[in-house]
Amino acid sequence: MSTPERLDGRALTYIGIALLTWSSAYAAIAHALGSFTPGEVAFARLGIGALCFAALLLFKRVPLPARKDWPQLAVLGVLGLTAYHFCLNTAETRVASGTAAIIISLIPAATAALSAVWLRERLSARTLTGLGIALIGVVVVVLASGKGVKFEPMAALVLVSVVCSAVLFVGQKPLFARNSMLGVTGFTFFAGALAALPLGLGLPHALAHAPMAHIGSLLWLGIAPTFIGYIAWNAALQRASASQVSSFIYFSPPIAVLIGWVWLGERPALLTVVGGAITVGGVILANARKRPAAPASTASMAATPAKPC
Secondary structure, three states: OOOOOOOOHHHHHHHHHHHHHHHOHHHHHHHHOOOOOHHHHHHHHHHHHHHHHHHHHHHHOOOOOOHHHHHHHHHHHHHHHHHHHHHHHHHOOOOOHHHHHHHHOOHHHHHHHHHHHHOOOOOOHHHHHHHHHHHHHHHHHHHHOOOOOOOOOOHHHHHHHHHHHHHHHHHHHHHHHOOOHHHHHHHHHHHHHHHHHHHHOOHHHHHHHOOHHHHHHHHHHHHHHHHHHHHHHHHHHHHOOHHHHHHHHHHHHHHHHHHHHHHHOOOOOHHHHHHHHHHHHHHHHHHOOOOOOOOHHHHHHHHOOOOOO
16 A cells, blocks of 8 residues: 655644644543443443444445454454453553553554564654654653652553554554545444453443543543544554554653643743653654655756766
8 A cells, every 4th residue: 555755734633633632632531430330341441432333434434344354353343452452451550640641652663663573664764763863852841740650560451552553553454455434443443342342341330330521421421532533543544654654652651741731720831841842843853754856867967967969
């Protein structure tokens, strides 16, 4: 599948929508865990997302992917959705949010490495340097925001989430070339929700005793970060390389800080702003592309003096 060399405005818009919704997920997960288990949150989130996709596919009459792609999509759904969300939810019961944010920020690097092997995407030294600088910026933002960073064995589950997410992003990319993006995304959610069903057997009982605020968090998780967020993200993946698009995940912690400033009045410290600027610079560097060199024939014609007729 050919991809543009530069991210266009539409792809950037899709990425922005995905990041804005995903950045709200961490707080919503923490809130929902007050009444539900990690498995119940994962199943509710994926189940709501799957129902939304089913309604959308029926309304728009979007065909399902080719049958030969079903096994691969099922594996991607179980790994990239069920395992990802269950591991992340479980880790958030013990791991500090700052620790989780730093580890989750390894997704762009993991995606870039997997893209180079699986999709044979060429990664320049400039791209690798930009990814490293952006990661440093994320660490500065997290530390300056006052979030605790304490590494413990449970943090390994977040690392599992990183690998699962990278597999999903890279594995879906080739399938967009021969299937509808909505069909591919919807099928992975059907598989992910079905695999998460055993984790949510206690959900009806928990819903009967949960406050409306916690139920509202589940609804938000299923509709905004899941249904809307993944559609926007995969629409961007359809237009650009997996390594390019995933590099913008580095913006998630700075966006979360910005949301806290606007919504909760949590004014960021100067060091947080500096870290955000470093992150922005790293992402810009990672996605910068060299200008194409002038054709040799053109250059030689310019260097050769014109002969008189």
